[in-house]
Amino acid sequence: QVQLVQSGAEVTKPGASVKVSCKASGYIFTDYYIHWMRQAPGQGLEWMGRINCNSGDTDYAQKSQGRVTMARDTSSSTAYMELTRLRSDDSAVFYCARGYWESLDDFWGQGTLVTVSS
Amino acid sequence: SYELTQPPSVSVSPGQTAIITCSGYKLGDKYAWWYRQNPGQAPVLVMSQDSKRPSGTPERFSGSNSGNIATLTIRRTQAMDEADYYCQTWDGSERDVVFGGGTKLTVL
Numbered sequence: 001q002v003q004l005v006q007s008g009a010e011v012t013k014p015g016a017s018v019k020v021s022c023k024a025s026g027y028i029f030t031d032y033y034i035h036w037m038r039q040a041p042g043q044g045l046e047w048m049g050r051i052n053c054n055s056g057d058t059d060y061a062q063k064s065q066g067r068v069t070m071a072r073d074t075s076s077s078t079a080y081m082e083l084t085r086l087r088s089d090d091s092a093v094f095y096c097a098r099g100y101w102e103s104l105d106d107f108w109g110q111g112t113l114v115t116v117s118s
Numbered sequence: 119s120y121e122l123t124q125p126p127s128v129s130v131s132p133g134q135t136a137i138i139t140c141s142g143y144k145l146g147d148k149y150a151w152w153y154r155q156n157p158g159q160a161p162v163l164v165m166s167q168d169s170k171r172p173s174g175t176p177e178r179f180s181g182s183n184s185g186n187i188a189t190l191t192i193r194r195t196q197a198m199d200e201a202d203y204y205c206q207t208w209d210g211s212e213r214d215v216v217f218g219g220g221t222k223l224t225v226l
Contacts, residue, residue, distance in 0.1 A: 045155075097161075
């Protein structure tokens with residue numbers, strides 16, 4: 001069955017970086033995009049960007065530009081999202097989801113809580 | 119940038135019909151998707167391309183999209199339908215996926 005399994009919770013300091021992984025299984029990894037979203041406590045979903053798991057091409061939301069990098073490793077069917085120069089307001093649950101260029105489908109990771117605190 | 123607007127909350131009595139709206143400029147010219155999120159859980163797709171139900175979505179759920187408004191309609195609403203609902207589309211000019219702010223559905 002299709003699964004996306006994300007890496008575990010992280011606690012990090014302002015100014016540092018965090019890298020979250022999303023390991024896919026149960027489907028052909030390169031046939032889909034992986035999208036990344038974040039959700040601050042009590043807030044809505046915010047799209048951060050997408051990666052074409054075949055070509056590696058990326059699109060980032062304007063708000064994320066300059067601080068986010070998405071990558072994938074086709075040999076391990078794993079997508080990565082790295083966020084740099086962390087601030088306290090970056091504390092959130094980060095989700096990966098399988099999808100297409102314009103949408104996400106029914107398979108999401110379980111979420112990764114990132115806490116930024118001095 | 120493109121924006122989607124949802125009412126923060128909708129309340130409905132059990133057995134009645136809940137209507138959750140999502141508005142955006144010429145949204146009817148695009149497709150809309152809807153996701154349900156229960157507390158502490160990842161979102162789940164409940165409606166695709168305006169009105170296509172994924173296999174796990176009950177037939178009580180329907181969707182439409184015309185003009186500037188997409189609508190998710192839940193008939194015979196049950197307590198288990200209580201959740202946050204998010205609409206989603208894309209901004210073709212900026213290539214972004216866009217989410218609405220979410221609607222908390224309360225079944226009183």
